[in-house]
Amino acid sequence: MLYAIETSGITKRFDETTAVNKISISVKPGELFGLLGPNGAGKTTLISMLSTMIEPSGGSALVWGYNVMKDADAVRQNIGVVFQDTTLDDRLTGRENLDLHGRLYGLDGITRKKRIKEVLSLVELTERADAIVKTYSGGMMRRLEIARGLMHHPHVLFLDEPTLGLDPQTRMHIWDYIKKLNKEEGVTILLTTHYMEEADKLCDRIAIIDNGQIVALDTPQDLKNSLGGDVITLGLGNPGDVDKLCNSYRKDGCANIITQNQNEVFITVNNGERQIPHILLLASQAGIPIISVSLRKPTLDDVFIHYTGRAIRDKEVSVMEEVGYKMRSRRK
Numbered sequence: 001m002l003y004a005i006e007t008s009g010i011t012k013r014f015d016e017t018t019a020v021n022k023i024s025i026s027v028k029p030g031e032l033f034g035l036l037g038p039n040g041a042g043k044t045t046l047i048s049m050l051s052t053m054i055e056p057s058g059g060s061a062l063v064w065g066y067n068v069m070k071d072a073d074a075v076r077q078n079i080g081v082v083f084q085d086t087t088l089d090d091r092l093t094g095r096e097n098l099d100l101h102g103r104l105y106g107l108d109g110i111t112r113k114k115r116i117k118e119v120l121s122l123v124e125l126t127e128r129a130d131a132i133v134k135t136y137s138g139g140m141m142r143r144l145e146i147a148r149g150l151m152h153h154p155h156v157l158f159l160d161e162p163t164l165g166l167d168p169q170t171r172m173h174i175w176d177y178i179k180k181l182n183k184e185e186g187v188t189i190l191l192t193t194h195y196m197e198e199a200d201k202l203c204d205r206i207a208i209i210d211n212g213q214i215v216a217l218d219t220p221q222d223l224k225n226s227l228g229g230d231v232i233t234l235g236l237g238n239p240g241d242v243d244k245l246c247n248s249y250r251k252d253g254c255a256n257i258i259t260q261n262q263n264e265v266f267i268t269v270n271n272g273e274r275q276i277p278h279i280l281l282l283a284s285q286a287g288i289p290i291i292s293v294s295l296r297k298p299t300l301d302d303v304f305i306h307y308t309g310r311a312i313r314d315k316e317v318s319v320m321e322e323v324g325y326k327m328r329s330r331r332k
Ligand SMILES: Nc1ncnc2c1ncn2[C@@H]1O[C@H](COP(=O)(O)OP(=O)(O)OP(=O)(O)O)[C@@H](O)[C@H]1O
Pocket: 014, 017, 018, 019, 037, 038, 039, 040, 041, 042, 043, 044, 045, 046, 084, 194
C-alpha cells in the first residue's frame, strides 16, 4: 500500500449542488494532511464519503487500501472519526463514553481498560475521567472525542474542524495533541479547517478547496512561496486609479498582482523592503496618489485570494449576512 488515502475523481452531488467535484488526493501513511476551505466548500462531504457515512456519486476512494464502497466494513475498522458536531453522550462520564466505543468495536474488557488508560493520558484527561461529560469545558469535550476516535488503534484519523468554536488558547492546546498523536502514535490524519493558521501550523500538506474542487495543493511553505515574495498592500486615494496602477506594475514587470478591490491593490515582490521605493516611484510617475503602504509575509489567505479572487473570511461574512437576512425576512 502506497497511500493511506487515495481518491480518484471522487464526486458527490446533492440535487442541484455538486458538493465535491472530482477530487483526487493521495495522502501518505503518517502524513498530517489538511483540507482548507470556506464554509460550504465540501470538506465535511469529502470526509463523510471517506469514512463511509455517505456514498460517492462518482469516482472512487481507497482508505488504508480498502475501497470505501466495496469494503466499507474494513475501512471502518481502520479509521477513527471526530465529527464537526459533538456525538458524546453528556450524561455519561468520560470513561463510560470511551468504554462504550470500545464495546462497539468489539474490544474485550482487558484491552478496553488498558486502551482507555492510554488514550486518557494522551489527551491529559485522566483526572477528569470519572466526571459526567456535561461538566466538561468545550476543549475537554473535544479532547475526549479525539481520545474516543483513537480507542480502536485506527491507522487513519479524520478530524472535521477539530477546533471549531474554541478559544485561541484551547485551540493551541488541541493542536499539540493532534501533533503528538501524529508523531507518537504514527496515526495518519486528515483534518478539515477553515482556520488558515491551523492548517499552516499543523499540516505537512494542504489542499485548498473551494466549491468542491481543489484549487491548490502543496506544503504550507510552498503554497506561500508560490506567490513569489512578500505581499505589499497599497491603499489608493482615488478608486478610479486601481486598474491604471495594476497596468503600470504589469508593464514594468516588478510585481505580481494578487488581487485588487475598489481602493486597494495587493502585489507580491521579491525583497519587499528594497522594492517599496521603486513601487512608490512608479505610482508617482503615473500620477496616482498612494495613501497607505504595508509589507508582510504571505499567508494562506493570500494564496486563497490568489486562486479564487476572494478571501476565505469574505465568504464567512457573506454566510453570516445570509443567515441574518433569512432571520430578518422570517420575522417580517
Ligand atoms: N445532505 C445534504 N443535502 C443537500 N446539500 C448538502 C448536504 N450536505 C451538504 N450539502 C451542500 O454541499 C455543500 C458542501 O457542504 P459541506 O458541509 O461539505 O461543506 P463544508 O466545507 O464542510 O462547510 P463548513 O465549513 O460549513 O462545515 C454545501 O453547499 C452544502 O449546502
